[in-house]
Amino acid sequence: PSFGFLFDIDGVLVRGKTPIPAAKTAFQKLVNSQGQFLVPVVFVTNAGDCLRQKKADQLSHLLGVPISQDQVMMSHSPLQMFKSYHEKCVLISGQGPLLDIAQDLGFCQPITIETVREKHPLLDVVDHDRRPDVLVSLDFCFKIISVVLFGEPVRWETNLQLIIDVLLTSGYPGNPYQHENYPHIPVLACNMDLMWVAEAQSPRFGHGMFMVCLENIYKKITGKDLKYEALMGKPSKLTYQYAEYLIRAQAAQRQWQQPIQTLYAIGGSSTLSQDDKIGSGWENELASAAAAHCRSVLVCTGVYNPHTKVPSDTRQSIAETVFHGHRDFRFDPGLVEPDHIVPDVDAAVDLVFQLENFTP
DSSP: OOEEEEEOOBTTTEETTEEOHHHHHHHHTTBOTTSOBSSOEEEEOOOOSSOHHHHHHHHHHHHSSOOOGGGEEOTTGGGGGOGGGTTSEEEEESSSSHHHHHHHHTOSEEEEHHHHHHHOTTSOOSSGGGSOSSOOOOOOOOOOOEEEEOSOOSOHHHHHHHHHHHHHTTTOBTBOOOTTOOSOSOEEEEOOOSEEOOSSSSOEEOHHHHHHHHHHHHHHHHSSOOOOSEEESTTOHHHHHHHHHHHHHHHHHTTOOSOOOEEEEESSOSOOEEOSOOOSSHHHHTTTOOOSEEEEEEETTSSOOTTOOOOSOGGGHHHHOOOOSOTTEEOOHHHHSOSEEESSHHHHHHHHHHHTTOOO
């Protein structure tokens, strides 16, 4: 095969924990009688609350085909490339087995929000029931050099408060705020989804909504914009470059000689233009990844609404439509408009096979 699949999960293969019926049918077409994939496949999810192996096990159970962790790309997977941060003390925010996830990615000194809260009990006081009975100051001083946002946390007020504390004290929470220290210490963020589809009738808040809160709180306090060292997860360029890297690794492992020319992103846009420049050393490692095309095939089982109009003039986009993408991405109709629209993932696989003249 000279093509590969990048499958979104939420709204494409599952809704919450319920598999979409077309998904099992689609994946029976993608494997042979021994359960081996006939084409390279990577699952690209903006979820970040578990290890790749757990997600692979979940997908294997839901789809009825064997899936390895090497086929799964979480929103935080590209952090493996940010090796300059791996040896340093980083604050991590999100939910799930955060320390396990961070260490699996290569971080040696991750610190959770809960650890900061325990060491600085005077900082988290919004919830009156969680305020400390005895006002003590623990002798624990450490310098946090970066903040890593894995995904939406559970107690937003705690995470928002302590992340702001870290940013405004240059990594020493508990110290007085220092507004003159700008730009702040680096922030790396995974998953910019404003909303996502679960079992409810309407989309639910995603990590992008938490980021909107954090950005606006920081600007309200300082008058300056919160800056990101890196943004990853769909639809960032970095995420698609890393996904292509994984696709090529699969093809090499199977000793398929034909170069991968086209990637089909099922359920997601191919990419969006990013305003900020990120230079963290990952480009060289992914330099060999250069497929000629990335085609988006949107399905109608998730957030996507095929009846939403895309504005022809981006200067009028705010007046004509609401852009749900991240603040640091430019709205470009040429990149948002899908190459193909199909009812579900089974129809998407059929379409790609037809376009590629591929017979399983």
